[in-house]
Amino acid sequence: MAIPKLDVFENNSRLPLPIEKKEANLYMSFIYVAFISLFIGGLMGLLQVLVRSGSFTLPWGIGYYQILTLHGVVLALVLTTFFILGFQYALMGKTVGMSAKQRKVSWLAFxxxxxxxxxxxATILVGKASVLYTFYAPLKAHPAFYIGLALVVVGSWIAGFVNWRQLYVWKKDHPGEKSPLLAFMVTINMIMWFIASIGVAVAVLVQFIPWSLGYAETINVLVSRTLFWYFGHPLVYFWLLPAYMAWYAIIPKIIGGKIFSDSLARLSFVLFLFFSIPVGFHHQLTEPGIDPTWKFIQVVLTFMVVIPSLMTAFSMFATFEITGRKKGFGGLFGWLKHLPWKDVRFLAPFIGMLAFIPGGAGGIINASHQMNAVVHNTIWVTGHFHLTVATTVILTFFGITYWLVPHLTGRTLTKEVNRLGIIQTFVWTIxxxxxSGAMHIQGLLGAPRRSAYSDYGGSEQAVEWGAYQMAQAIGGTILFIGITLMVYIFIKLTFFSPKGEEEFPIAEEEENAPATPMWLENWKLWVAITVALILFAYTIPFVDIIQNSPPGSPPFDWPIGNS
Amino acid sequence: MKSGERNYSGSNREPSLKGTLISVGVLGLVIVISWFAVFALFISR
Incomplete structure (x- = not known):
């Protein structure tokens, strides 16, 4: 059974919907916080690479781990979550609409x-929470750190509930129709986020907050780390899926093509929902308290993510090739010539896609148990996620910013800003x-991640690392120039670009595209399979962890200056 | 009517995706080569 495809947008008065000023203010508020975070977090990153080069000392008693925590929390948790929610709200507003009540609840989320x-x-800035963004126990931060994090998660749930309600209301008004592709994708991402963040919410509410307030004397370290990584891996996909939304459903419009396959896009998102969560153990492969059999099972589940990832890669290449061939470009790779290289809305996400090739390859290495032994806790891992989240995801988010911000502020992307954007993309790439290259190599040479500068007592191995740390300082400085340029572009697009109407590009299906099968909309089944996979992968090992844990740990607050 | 027929036959023709095939093949090779490179490092240590 199949549902007929939606009429193309031009023939359909319903889509895309206009975004009212009040809605635009809401979406922009999320994006403002994201860009403020980008600047603060980026500055912290610059300070880190300078410290690690060995030629710079932080002034005024500021600690290295203080700025490292701020960098991680503000960029990996705050920037990403705020940008994603702002972007996803805009996608929902554009495809299924937002009521006044939904808008009010969304302000509450914000x-x-x-x-x-x-x-x-604030807790990190005053030096009371230098526990890094993974906040591993038994390092104990001030309770305000955990309470603040819990509020961020709860706020994001409210946003998710609104998104689901938006689609539910639309579906009631359009019986028998398939949901718009972008609304489908947002719904999947928020289901994944909700199920995953329950883990971190439980850890924070049940374990960390009572323990940091002194109500509980000890904390079960392994349980807290397991709950963190139950959340921590899908977090990566929570960042990545909005980038994929743009790749599948927005980039084709920008390059003058059509969606390669609506069904393939939906199926890949469903597979990401299944296989993003029951895989956290691949972050804990060196953890002694987890049964190796269950580590193996979760590694196998991790490798299942390769399938939707390669489906996405195939879909992207195919979109580029089909569009190029339609425009008359022949040969094996002639279609590469038609791509709009001078349009930053395409170029930035495209480089993001390219970065995901080494990023994905590195991910497969990390998740393979033996290779994990080579790279675990080395700066290779830092290099890896600076390719995935800080290049693939962020360059795609920048690519979105160039049209989304002027669309929401009633301005236009000028040629001048487009040119600046292209320069920004190159600066970022270089x-x-x-x-990231230096981090990867230095990691393979055994250098640890997370740690501040040390010559390790003049050991021979540490001497080998010096040149790579210097390279990271150079790369990090160039990246900070890129951040400054991006913040300038953002301010320009928000307040100073000429007034006008910037396109909100949403790609359509081919006119002769086959209908999307009805079963792809079977939400209850998708959630049931996701929960079943989680229960399968986690129940037995988690019970085992609880039953056979060593005694819990009292807090260690003095090493981070929180005593 | 005539153009309708052309459309119909056009819709059944698979577009050429040779470039895509080679591109995803190269991507797969990058993954496999990187994996074996680090595996070799693991074996050698």
């Missing part, structure tokens, strides 16, 4: 998250190639 962010950031 303020809960913003208050949480302010609490967490800086990240140097920094």
């Amino acid at each position: 303020w809960v998250m913003t208050i949480g962010t302010a609490m967490t950031a 800086g990240m190639t140097i920094m």
